[in-house]
Amino acid sequence: MEQDFNINYQQSDWEIFNRSGIGHLISISGLHITMIAGLFASIVSALWRRSFFTNLQLPLLLPAQKASALSGALVALVYVALAGFGIPAQRTLYMLFVVAAALWYGRITSVSSVLCLALGTILLLDPWAVLSPGFWLSFSAVAIILFVSAGHPPQLSTNDSSGAQSRLVGLLSAARLQLAITIGLVPLTMLLFGQVSLISPVANAIAIPLVSFVVTPLCLIGSFLPSSPAGTLLNLSHALVEWLAGLLNVLTKFPFTVWSAPVPPWWMFLIALIGTAWAIAPRGWPVRWIGVLGWIPLLLNAPIHPAKGEMWATAFDIGQGMAVLIETEQHRILYDTGPVYTPESDGGNRVIVPYLKARGISVLDAVMISHNDNDHSGGAISIFNEIDVRKTFSSLDFDSAIVQRAPDHSRCQAGQAWTWDGVRFELLFPVPDSYEREKAKPNTRSCTLKITVGDYALLLPGDIEAAQESELMNADAQKLAASVLLAPHHGSGTSSTLPFLKAVSPKMALFQVGYRNRYRHPKQEVYERYGELGIERFRNDESGAIALHFGQAIQVSEYRKQVPRYWHDR
The missing domain is CATH 3.60.15.10 (Ribonuclease Z/Hydroxyacylglutathione hydrolase-like)
Incomplete structure (x- = not known):
């Protein structure tokens, strides 16, 4: 995975990021690509509607919606190309292409269709992508988001629709989604790596807002400014990441930071996968707690060793x-x-x-x-x-x-x-x-x-x-x-x-x-x-x-x- 900014981390830093479960943020992630594409699309849309403050009447030549979709897709393509076309980045790019194409042709599409089209495109262009852990983790994470979001989101009554209550519901919803992703990826993570970060929800709750909404924008803005102000912004972003690494280093010192176990056999993985899907099913699914039983073989999986005298x-x-x-x-x-x-x-x-x-x-x-x-x-x-x-x-x-x-x-x-x-x-x-x-x-x-x-x-x-x-x-x-x-x-x-x-x-x-x-x-x-x-x-x-x-x-x-x-x- 490629770094999102020009900092040469030592191997120990990457160990900290991986043990805390935030490696996807320090590398080029789908969230960053979508955010940058959306930002440029919004800027182009606003300027296009105003014909760039000229009398060209550009919306009559091309609707602003199509112009913003095209600009967002092109910016995403450039960003992913600079990132090296990693599998998670490709997944986001092709999903954005499908959304942009739907907007261009005035079609309505579902997120699941967008995900499946991106999956098919990657397999068509690179069949060996299935050998990459990033392929499975990236698509599985998005699939879990869709699966969990299929339930009815919590609704505010008219009496509780204050800004504070709305923000609280949004925060609880984001926390629930992050917890569902963490739990949902446990069987796959154990199959691929034999370990799971137990502090991942806490680490991501701190790192996602900091990296996505502060560090990444500072780096991007700094890359377009003259050297003096750019240096200030880049040094600030570096200081924030350094502070984050120091905090995570403290958290990862505890012995319960990472759960390690032998890589499970296929039948154990399958039982855990079914149990996990049952446990994180949308609201209304019967006795969801019973899905935890599917983890019992995974929890009891112990290292094998020779018999005495062998x-x-x-x-x-x-x-x-x-x-x-x-x-x-x-x-x-x-x-x-x-x-x-x-x-x-x-x-x-x-x-x-x-x-x-x-x-x-x-x-x-x-x-x-x-x-x-x-x-x-x-x-x-x-x-x-x-x-x-x-x-x-x-x-x-x-x-x-x-x-x-x-x-x-x-x-x-x-x-x-x-x-x-x-x-x-x-x-x-x-x-x-x-x-x-x-x-x-x-x-x-x-x-x-x-x-x-x-x-x-x-x-x-x-x-x-x-x-x-x-x-x-x-x-x-x-x-x-x-x-x-x-x-x-x-x-x-x-x-x-x-x-x-x-x-x-x-x-x-x-x-x-x-x-x-x-x-x-x-x-x-x-x-x-x-x-x-x-x-x-x-x-x-x-x-x-x-x-x-x-x-x-x-x-x-x-x-x-x-x-x-x-x-x-x-």
Whole structure:
């Protein structure tokens, strides 16, 4: 979504706006577009009726109603084009076009028809719009407004028609509508994001008047004025938004700000949707309160976890990087955090955090960052910002920004071990003197973690290379034996030596590599080496996310086989 004015918010500001449920106001929204189009249409209508204070008699050439409809539609088109033609902006634009066309041809149309025509136009021009959350949220919000407004609005008696009473009724009606939208979008928001802002009605009650009727007009007026007065207006609008962000920051500090739960399955979403529609139905609908019962499965939806004595491992489809989530019955540890993609996006906030929130996971007992390379540590800060992390292990320098931000940090060191829910975790590398080698590459200090559950083991060696593989074998080759091996250094030519693979003797190997990555990992000769040893190979660039369930046996599921891309043959 595009910003409504030229302020470069930090990521934390957008987190505040999203957690409080006002992100639609800070971006280009339908309300802003309609307001601007209506404003210009009113100005053109007033000037056209007066022939721009000339003797041209313009209303005789073209009725003022048609002139205002045309000007409003054109202004809306320009505004939406400047905004980048986002889905919500397109919806508003096409609805305004339909209304303008109806006025031009003197036709009467209903709001529901206008909405359906806009929906059909967007799908005709951009069928892939259905993949955008903004598509569903935008049209659903307007549909809820129409659905709720189908009831009889409250009427004032002739004795209570004072201005104060009229304003009170208008305020109550607006509050009722905002509450209905908030409640009505809960099932869809949970399906798309796995969380709902509980303070959204309060935040919107403050933000909608401020942003729509003060901040946005100040910005628009300031954009047409000379630099000196424009600067005053823009600074004032900035100060108001800054004040709003500060207020919302206070509100979002409370633990009840956001309700998070696992993304519901289709049947749970359907029950909640029917119940919600029943609850917000127009006045006169029988026993509307019973609709709340449809939310019971949604409220009871809890995160799933392995049974006692079992373990799950998920190798994320993170691109060219490494990130593996390990789950036991009551504990979770993340090994590596994926790469940085751009200054604003990384494996943490684009892949790992959305996955954890979709599963309803808000706490990680530990995060282990094998070494300092970008493709292993790039998402760490994003994860620390979004997820409650209890403990951190890494081989990073103490002055690293990640270590400074990491909660309860400890250095990886061979010999460290612990047991969670019957599953043993043991660090095999690096040895203490590895940190004394000042010229050593980060790869040579990769945290190497072995996880043993029952008769099976998983070995996570990070980016160790041939020298470290040899060092591990010289220390205790028997400790390396594992059922599943995460290919060292993504299957590069500097690792996965034959003696090391024979010492580990895995049945399966995982290659966390990006599609057509520039390093050409895994190297063909290394990949074939695994095959020649009879090791079953799995690659993220082909399989998507790879999930391993360790129990009586090892069960493997590949996301792209379960959910293939629509252009692939099933």
